[in-house]
Amino acid sequence: MVLLAFVYSCKKDEETENPATENVPLIATRAITYPGSSNVDSTYYVYDSQGRYAGYYDNHKQRVDITYSGSNVIYKAYDDNTLKYTDTYTLNAQGMATQLVRTGAVSGTEKYIYNNANQLTHSVSMFYGSHDTTFYSYEGDNFTQSITRYEENSVVTRDTIRFEYYTDKVSTVNPANYGATFMGPSSKNLIRKKTMRQIIRDYTYEFDSQNRVIKETSANGDNVVNTVHYTYKD
Numbered sequence: 696m697v698l699l700a701f702v703y704s705c706k707k708d709e710e711t712e713n714p715a716t717e718n719v720p721l722i723a724t725r726a727i728t729y730p731g732s733s734n735v736d737s738t739y740y741v742y743d744s745q746g747r748y749a750g751y752y753d754n755h756k757q758r759v760d761i762t763y764s765g766s767n768v769i770y771k772a773y774d775d776n777t778l779k780y781t782d783t784y785t786l787n788a789q790g791m792a793t794q795l796v797r798t799g800a801v802s803g804t805e806k807y808i809y810n811n812a813n814q815l816t817h818s819v820s821m822f823y824g825s826h827d828t829t830f831y832s833y834e835g836d837n838f839t840q841s842i843t844r845y846e847e848n849s850v851v852t853r854d855t856i857r858f859e860y861y862t863d864k865v866s867t868v869n870p871a872n873y874g875a876t877f878m879g880p881s882s883k884n885l886i887r888k889k890t891m892r893q894i895i896r897d898y899t900y901e902f903d904s905q906n907r908v909i910k911e912t913s914a915n916g917d918n919v920v921n922t923v924h925y926t927y928k929d
Contacts, residue, residue, distance in 0.1 A: 719872060722867075722925055723928045724737060725924070736753065747763065748874035770784075783798075784877065791813055791879060795807075814833055825846065827843055830842045836882065839860075841855070858889055864900065866884055867907040867908050896914065896915050897915075898912070899911075900912075910922065
């Protein structure tokens with residue numbers, strides 16, 4: 696999926712309240728460290744007066760500005776102040792994104808289909824000459840699997856990603872915690888295990904006094920550890 700991390704509920708116009716973000720802790724910063732490196736990838740998130748996701752900037756001179764116009768959500772992505780591409784999401788009457796159109800240095804489209812619970816069931820993408828279809832599965836309130844079929848130059852490949860969750864830990868690092876859920880509801884619980892291409896990553900967390908995630912650690916069988924630190928908007 697093209698959607699920015701995490702990207703990710705907005706309503707149809709700026710005069711409508713955004714109850715999806717009420718009482719939801721909003722992430723202010725996200726800092727990632729990698730094994731064997733002293734570099735830190737830091738991202739700083741920006742919100743509008745309604746608590747909606749308004750963009751981000753990072754310590755590598757990359758930036759995204761987000762605006763809301765009628766039934767559209769518009770992302771403009773910059774690299775060192777040079778506009779690279781524009782993503783325009785079209786929302787339906789329920790405030791869910793049904794289509795993405797990207798223009799700029801890279802162009803393409805993506806369409807989204809939902810079930811009656813507004814959970815994303817599949818998406819169809821056309822980027823870089825590839826025609827990709829992804830199907831999403833759920834168990835209760837959690838997203839548990841995606842299966843993607845890639846087709847490029849008549850060659851078809853597939854990828855499956857599976858997720859397992861802690862049943863006693865509620866997530867505060869979902870798209871809703873970035874002020875946007877227009878791709879449907881986020882998973883309720885925190886990821887415990889992710890499996891992709893026979894690589895398993897196990898996740899552990901640390902919390903603040905309000906039970907918000909402030910540190911996420913993931914490791915695979917080769918002990919390759921990534922660490923993510925979070926702070927929240929007051």
